[in-house]
Amino acid sequence: MAFFTRQLCRHFSSSAVRNVVIKNVTIIGGGQMGAGIAQVAATTGHSVTLVDTSDDILKTAVKGIEGSLKRVVKKKFADKPEAGEEFIQKVLRNVSTSTDSGSAAQRSDLVLEAIVENLKIKQDIFHQLDKVAPEHTIFASNTSSLPITDIASTTSRLDRFGGLHFFNPVPMMKLVEVVATSATSKETFDSLLNFSKVLGKTPVSCKDSPGFIVNRLLVPYLVEAVRLHERGHGSKEDVDIAMKLGAGHPMGPFELADYVGLDTIKFIIDGWSAKDPSNPLFAPIEMLNKLVAEGKLGKKTGEGFYKYKRLIK
Ligand SMILES: CCCCCCCCCCCCC[C@H](O)CC(=O)SCCNC(=O)CCNC(=O)[C@H](O)C(C)(C)COP(=O)(O)OP(=O)(O)OC[C@H]1O[C@@H](n2cnc3c(N)ncnc32)[C@H](O)[C@@H]1OP(=O)(O)O
Numbered sequence: 001m002a003f004f005t006r007q008l009c010r011h012f013s014s015s016a017v018r019n020v021v022i023k024n025v026t027i028i029g030g031g032q033m034g035a036g037i038a039q040v041a042a043t044t045g046h047s048v049t050l051v052d053t054s055d056d057i058l059k060t061a062v063k064g065i066e067g068s069l070k071r072v073v074k075k076k077f078a079d080k081p082e083a084g085e086e087f088i089q090k091v092l093r094n095v096s097t098s099t100d101s102g103s104a105a106q107r108s109d110l111v112l113e114a115i116v117e118n119l120k121i122k123q124d125i126f127h128q129l130d131k132v133a134p135e136h137t138i139f140a141s142n143t144s145s146l147p148i149t150d151i152a153s154t155t156s157r158l159d160r161f162g163g164l165h166f167f168n169p170v171p172m173m174k175l176v177e178v179v180a181t182s183a184t185s186k187e188t189f190d191s192l193l194n195f196s197k198v199l200g201k202t203p204v205s206c207k208d209s210p211g212f213i214v215n216r217l218l219v220p221y222l223v224e225a226v227r228l229h230e231r232g233h234g235s236k237e238d239v240d241i242a243m244k245l246g247a248g249h250p251m252g253p254f255e256l257a258d259y260v261g262l263d264t265i266k267f268i269i270d271g272w273s274a275k276d277p278s279n280p281l282f283a284p285i286e287m288l289n290k291l292v293a294e295g296k297l298g299k300k301t302g303e304g305f306y307k308y309k310r311l312i313k
């Protein structure tokens, strides 16, 4: 009888999990994206634990969240600065930080990963967390370019694993790509879809195909911009001005690349090139490789294609 009950529980706890209402969220990675997602989740009343590898990084992340919230309240509470400050403190109370992803995951309905764009590191972290997270906990990755199926493969919760691809800067960008693998259950997908809506975002449904929707279209455009410049057909500045004034983009391709982070972009290009080496789209980009080798990673380090005065906006 005990055996039967155990089997029944196992069945219900894995394949027939009900929709999970997401309240407690662990976000792994307190960089640009993790901090932005933490801000939005905390603002919408979720209890958020932000995890990174050191307390210093986490301190910088929380400072970044506070800075971003100040920009939000400047608009939202234009005539009531005290109410604005109260709002900021209320949101910040919903954010705690930790360097221990395991204990954070134990209290979470959702573990959302936003660490470096490296398959092995992402797989390792989910493999560890799969052993300690509650059965009902949904895992999701914010990857820009890696197959969710590959990231999920080191876990035993393929039905409770999906993609939640946010856009940078998270507080301003309305879109979330919600990605289902062939193993993601409908309940998990619906929970992720609903979570995105509760965050105030507009979700679109995506298959686990390379680049999902946005990056599938955005990457060739960005690559062609840098090739055009390398061929001597336009300065960075003119290319950026052209795309802003001629195509209505809020940022030109070089500005956008600096904003995303050149290390992240290199991870994306190198990863796709390794999978599809004969595709000319992914041939090495000399300018990009040089800047990354010099530690010029874009806006976050103060220099990339351009130089910047302020590191944290
Ligand atoms: C060339 C190299 C090629 C190499 C190959 C390429 C390979 C592949 C690359 C793939 C990358 C994929 C990355 C990822 O997976 C997907 C992405 O995220 S792509 C990025 C998507 N984001 C964008 O496209 C951003 C475009 N930019 C904008 O929308 C705007 O510029 C902006 C960021 C919103 C800023 O607006 P601006 O008007 O320019 O500037 P302001 O500073 O005046 O801001 C306006 C308004 O917004 C408020 N605000 C801005 N940022 C924040 C923030 N972080 N927090 C809170 N508020 C913010 C600001 O306060 C202003 O408010 P207002 O004054 O108007 O009240």
Ligand SMILES: NC(=O)c1ccc[n+]([C@@H]2O[C@H](COP(=O)([O-])OP(=O)(O)OC[C@H]3O[C@@H](n4cnc5c(N)ncnc54)[C@H](O)[C@@H]3O)[C@@H](O)[C@H]2O)c1
Pocket (backbone or CB within 6 Å): 028, 029, 030, 031, 032, 033, 034, 051, 052, 053, 057, 113, 114, 115, 116, 117, 118, 121, 125, 142, 143, 144, 145, 165, 166, 167, 168, 259, 260, 261, 264
């Ligand atoms: N930058 C963008 O515009 C953008 C947009 C959408 C999605 N993404 C994706 O989001 C992810 C993060 O990108 P980002 O721009 O925030 O990068 P980032 O470099 O700003 O931040 C990554 C953070 O992860 C931390 N980290 C690394 N290994 C860790 C580990 N084992 N445990 C805990 N923390 C760890 C780092 O210390 C760093 O703070 C990537 O997968 C990227 O492809 C990026």
